[in-house]
Amino acid sequence: MSKETPNLEYIKKLSGDDLAFEQKFIAILKDEFPVEKQEYIKTLREGKTNESALIVHKLKHKLNILGLEKAYGLAVTYEEELKMENTALNEEFSSILETIESYLKTL
Amino acid sequence: MNCIIIDDEAAARAIVAQLCTSIPELDVIEEFSNAIDAIKFLNQHSVDLVFLDIHMPGFTGFDFVQTLKDPPKIVLTTSDTNFAIEAYEYEAIVDYLVKPITQERFTKSIQKVKNTLAQQPSRSKGEGNASSAGEDLYINIDRRLIKLTFDEILFIEAKGDYIDIKTTKETHRVHNTLKKIKEKLPEELFLQIHRSYIINFTKIIDIEDNSVLIEKSVIPISRSNRPELMRRLNLL
Numbered sequence: 001m002s003k004e005t006p007n008l009e010y011i012k013k014l015s016g017d018d019l020a021f022e023q024k025f026i027a028i029l030k031d032e033f034p035v036e037k038q039e040y041i042k043t044l045r046e047g048k049t050n051e052s053a054l055i056v057h058k059l060k061h062k063l064n065i066l067g068l069e070k071a072y073g074l075a076v077t078y079e080e081e082l083k084m085e086n087t088a089l090n091e092e093f094s095s096i097l098e099t100i101e102s103y104l105k106t107l
Numbered sequence: 108m109n110c111i112i113i114d115d116e117a118a119a120r121a122i123v124a125q126l127c128t129s130i131p132e133l134d135v136i137e138e139f140s141n142a143i144d145a146i147k148f149l150n151q152h153s154v155d156l157v158f159l160d161i162h163m164p165g166f167t168g169f170d171f172v173q174t175l176k177d178p179p180k181i182v183l184t185t186s187d188t189n190f191a192i193e194a195y196e197y198e199a200i201v202d203y204l205v206k207p208i209t210q211e212r213f214t215k216s217i218q219k220v221k222n223t224l225a226q227q228p229s230r231s232k233g234e235g236n237a238s239s240a241g242e243d244l245y246i247n248i249d250r251r252l253i254k255l256t257f258d259e260i261l262f263i264e265a266k267g268d269y270i271d272i273k274t275t276k277e278t279h280r281v282h283n284t285l286k287k288i289k290e291k292l293p294e295e296l297f298l299q300i301h302r303s304y305i306i307n308f309t310k311i312i313d314i315e316d317n318s319v320l321i322e323k324s325v326i327p328i329s330r331s332n333r334p335e336l337m338r339r340l341n342l343l
Contacts, residue, residue, distance in 0.1 A: 014126070014210070018128075025122075028117050031117070032117050054164055058116050060186055061116060061118070064186070
């Protein structure tokens with residue numbers, strides 16, 4: 001998969017001229033994303049793939065918000081795979097999470 | 108039109124709340140990260156519309172809909188498209204928004220809700236759901252819990268650190284604040300009309316310029332509370 005770059009297009013469209021909301025929303029992402037990422041890592045490590053699927057479900061919304069359409073597609077598939085205890089897409093998904101984490105640090 | 112937002116994801120709640128700011132008549136009165144807290148809230152407050160996430164750990168959006176006896180109108184917000192058919196099996200569900208929600212789609216959805224609400228009496232303006240909210244209140248007097256039905260309460264008056272609850276039978280003095288008891292009373296029946304008074308709206312006999320008459324008591328209306336009182340009256 002060619003690497004996509006996260007962007008704030010959706011957030012900026014939603015914010016309009018409301019810069020306060022934009023900043024507040026970025027702060028929420030910065031707070032919430034690392035927690036969810038850690039939860040994902042933890043549940044996967046513990047073999048609780050159904051719980052991992054729930055977190056992937058939450059994370060996939062953030063992929064969408066950040067304009068990562070291909071990554072979103074992968075997350076949709078991965079969520080279903082996890083429900084069947086298949087973790088084969090973990091490496092690819094984890095790489096996407098790393099990309100987002102690095103991006104959020106630049107904001 | 109007042110609404111609440113239920114979603115376990117803070118970012119998703121923030122998006123819906125921001126979208127709501129574009130609709131002047133839409134007032135977000137509360138946000139919840141889980142459905143259980145929202146149910147507790149709905150047992151005490153009248154709400155016109157709920158934005159509800161389907162996927163929540165433990166208690167899903169559909170569990171929520173099934174739990175409520177008389178649910179408000181509901182707009183589902185979800186990352187999945189495959190629940191649409193199930194969603195429309197519930198009468199209360201008006202629309203189904205797929206995340207990330209766009210402004211255009213959101214506006215359409217609100218129009219749909221308005222059309223649906225226009226076909227039935229507003230929950231905030233009288234009918235309410237007092238029965239589902241419970242119809243009584245327990246007050247603690249001398250370590251005894253006394254049950255008062257909402258219907259027997261005429262008005263409540265603040266008296267320093269106490270409140271006087273005037274009922275059709277007697278007056279109970281309770282160590283509490285007007286603010287606290289207001290939270291326990293159904294909005295569709297009670298209204299604060301003065302810094303020191305909450306009245307049972309259904310007990311008004313008449314209204315003069317700056318006061319209302321309830322039984323034999325004349326209760327002042329403050330200037331700031333008057334517009335809301337006038338809004339609630341069914342004026343001819």
